[in-house]
Amino acid sequence: xxxxxxxxxxxxWPAYLDASLSRGEGRRIxxxxxxxxxxxxxxxEAAKRLGLNPEVEEARHPxxxxxxxxxxxxxxxxxxxxxxxxxxxxxxxxxxxxRRLHR
Numbered sequence: 001x002x003x004x005x006x007x008x009x010x011x012x013w014p015a016y017l018d019a020s021l022s023r024g025e026g027r028r029i030x031x032x033x034x035x036x037x038x039x040x041x042x043x044x045e046a047a048k049r050l051g052l053n054p055e056v057e058e059a060r061h062p063x064x065x066x067x068x069x070x071x072x073x074x075x076x077x078x079x080x081x082x083x084x085x086x087x088x089x090x091x092x093x094x095x096x097x098x099r100r101l102h103r
């Protein structure tokens with residue numbers, strides 16, 4: 001991510017929102033607010049709904065450097081933690097809507 005975005009945009013790794021990971025493994029939000037195994041595509045959809053202009057990048061998470069993953073760069077919504085919490089809540093809403101549609 002370019003330094004020109006510093007302060008206005010944040011990097012969101014799926015691990016930051018993942019309820020199946022511990023804090024030591026990379027989760028950044030409280031477990032009760034996290035979602036199980038979020039995918040980058042879900043984060044992108046949630047960010048679009050929140051108007052956060054998402055961009056997907058291929059990269060390696062520092063704690064899992066051996067795995068090629070995707071991360072999403074989004075506009076900041078308050079603090080980074082507030083942005084992550086809003087994204088996790090929106091990912092959950094996206095999943096709930098999809099479940100209702102597939103019944």
